[in-house]
Amino acid sequence: MVLKVFFPSCCSSAESGILVGRWISEQRSAVILAVVHFPFIPAQVKQYLSQVQQVTKVSVSVVGSWSNSKQEREESLSEFLEDLGTIFSHEPWIQISKEGDSKFWSCSTLQRHSDNPKKEEIILVYYDQRKVMLSHLHPPLDTSSSSDPEEEEASKLSAIFGTVARSKMLFMTDRYDDGPIKLTHWQSDGVEASIIVELMKQASGPGCSVSMAAEGLSLVFPWCFCRVLNFWPLSFLWSKLSTCEQLGHRLQHLQVISSNKKAQNQTQLMRKANIFVSLLVDVALGILLMSWLYRKNRIGHLADTLIPAADHVAEGLQDLLQWLMGAPAGLKMNRALDQVLGRFFLYHIHLWISYIHLMSPFIEMILWYVGLSACLGLTVALCILSDIIALLTFHIYCFYVYGARLYCLKIYGLSSLWRLFRGKKWNVLRQRVDSCSYDLDQLFIGTLLFTILLFLLPTTALYYLVFTLLRLLVVVVQGLIHLLVDLIDSLPLYSIILRLCRSYRLAAGVKFRVLEQQEGKPLRLLMQINPLSYGSVVQMYRLPTYSCYPKDSWTSLCKKLFLGELIYPWKHKGEKQD
Incomplete structure (x- = not known):
């Protein structure tokens, strides 16, 4: 039989006494938590x-004795420590004592109540009690590929880590306190290593530093929003503008960190801390951006360059439409339809430029007030930038919608007429293609319409292709902005900083290093904590975001683009597209 004794390295210099810990019978392991040194009364212990x-x-119980021969050299002390086994009656009774001038300790067992005592092989494992106490052992991320021995080993480690972590009350008393019982554990190393300080940090949580005003806002805002946003125009804008979505997302974060509800487990505590640090960094970056914008009249320079930039884009679109109304790339287009579509889009550009020039006197004032919103966070400022880009390119979106609808109408018309030639039709009730017989008049009209749509398709397809590419360019720019917003919102900054500064707090497992191995003596090991990798930290503590995720594959996306179906970039995860 192998007996494993987990001994805290901080107790190596403790005075002689008795060992207090937990006996795990199913693992044949003893986890030593503290040393009670003399003088003490067994009844009080x-x-x-x-x-x-x-x-x-x-x-928790007394599992053995501890003898420090450097401090106590009388032979009567070892006899007295052995006699303590009859008082506390733990089987087996573990005896740890100093081995002369060696820096290691000898470990043996005493079985008083066994008729046939067996000699056990002992493994003495030294561990850092402070790190084990404050660390959180994480289960394997990929549990499907883990084998049974790995799961069994993880459960054994969790029992040891849980024993040390739950024994908080035992670490409240040390050898410097005035009382009948004097304990030595990792708190006795110094004031900076005090478990009370660490427990106060955990109990307080990062949300306690949030002001009462923030808590009041988090309670008042949801009620106001629920009342106001029931009206149709406001509810539509709230669901479509990314700025409103980001404000609602940050409001939920504010409610979480200002809540008085205590975290139930380590995961909730880490999530609260990550949200707080993410919000703090976001606001700090936003204030830096706001201070940069209001220096050297950068708002005025931005407003002055906005109107010429809009005129330049409009001129580029007009030149593009003039090129399409001619013979683009030597293609022969339907001149009548080409002229109608070109003039239609040119008129929209004229209306848009007139609207921009009408708003030009107020643009600087609008940008000045918009810049103040950066104090709410860099993500809010980025979302406002995304919405401004969407508003400034609204005419491109209109061109894309017009071209897509017209192209889609012709594609579906051609597919329907193609089924007419084959004697088929689309059954709306059963959602399938059925056979059908057509008369001569229907076939004649179908042939005429098919010919008209087929010859008009290249002109429509060219306009649709050009405006779809322009629309995709705008969507890519907005997508990059939202990727940056998602990175700030979802990145677990507190966990990453904790992994960088105190890697033992996020434990993925342990490793054992052999300290001494001699025949006839206990095997001495040092248990060290393996920290989580940075990728695992991000994967495990990543914060959820409101942004959309691609629900369609590339094949489905290309199919929609080919058929002319509209693609809305603001569709969020869980919503259905029309």
Whole structure:
């Protein structure tokens, strides 16, 4: 039989006494938590340990004796420590003592109540109690590929980590406190390593630093929004403008971090901390952007360059339409339809430029107030930029919709007439193609319409192709902006900083290093914590975002573009497209 004893390295210099810990019978392991040194009364020790068990729900008991021969050299002390096994009656009784001038400790077991005592092979594992206490052991991310031995080993480690983590009350008392029981554990190393400080940090949570005004806003805003946004125009704008979506997303974050509800587990605590740090960094970057915008009259320079930029884009579109109304790339177009479509789009450009020039006196004032919104966060400013791009390119969107609808109408008309030639028709009720017989008049009209649509298709397809490419260019720019917003919203900054500064707090497992291995002596190992990789940290603690994810494959997207179906970039995950 192999007996594993997990001994805290911080207790190596403790005075002689008894070992307090938990015996895990199914693993044949003993997790030492503290050393109770002399003088003590056994009855008071039992009473104190029973109180600890009631609070922590951990079966803490006296599992052995501890003898430091550097401090106590009398032979009577070792005999007295052995006699303590009869008082506390733990089987097996673990004895750890100093081995002369060696820097390691000898470990043996004593079985008083066994008629046939067996010699057990002992493995003495040293561990850093502070790191194990504060670390959170994460399960494997890919549980489908993990084998049974790995899962069993993970459960054993979780039992050891959980024993140390739940024994918080035991670490509230140390050898410097005035009381009948004096303990030595990792808190005794110094004030900076105090578990009380760490527990206060965890109990307080990052949300306690949020002001009461933020909490009041988080309570008042949802009620106001629910009332106001029930009206149709506001509800439509709220669902379509990315700025409104981002404000609602940040409002939910504000509610989470200002909530008085205590985190139930480590995952909720980390999520709250990540949200707080993400919001703090977002606001800090927004304030830096706002300070940069209001220096050296950059708002005025931006307003002055906006109108010439809009005129330049309009001139480019007019030249493009003039090129399409001629013979683009030597293609022969339907001149009548080409002239009608070209003049139709030119008129829209004229209306748009007139509207921009009408708004030009107010653009600087609008940009000045829009710049103030950067104090709400860099993501809000980026979403406002995305909405401004959408408003400034609204005429391109209109061109895309007109061209797509006209192209889609001709494609579906040609497909329907093609079924007419083959003696088929589309059954609307059964959603399938059925056979059908047509008379001569129907075939004649169908042939005439098919010929007209087929010869008009190249002209329509060219306009649709050009405006679709322009629309895709705008969508790509907006997509890059939203990718940056998603990165700021979803990146778990607190977890990454914690992984960088205190890697032991996020544990993926442990590794054992052999300290000493001699025949006839216990195997001595050092348990070290393996931190999570940065990729695993991001994958595990990534914050959810409101933005859309591509629900269509590239094949489906290309099919929609070929058939002329509209593609709305603002469709979010879970919504249905018309």
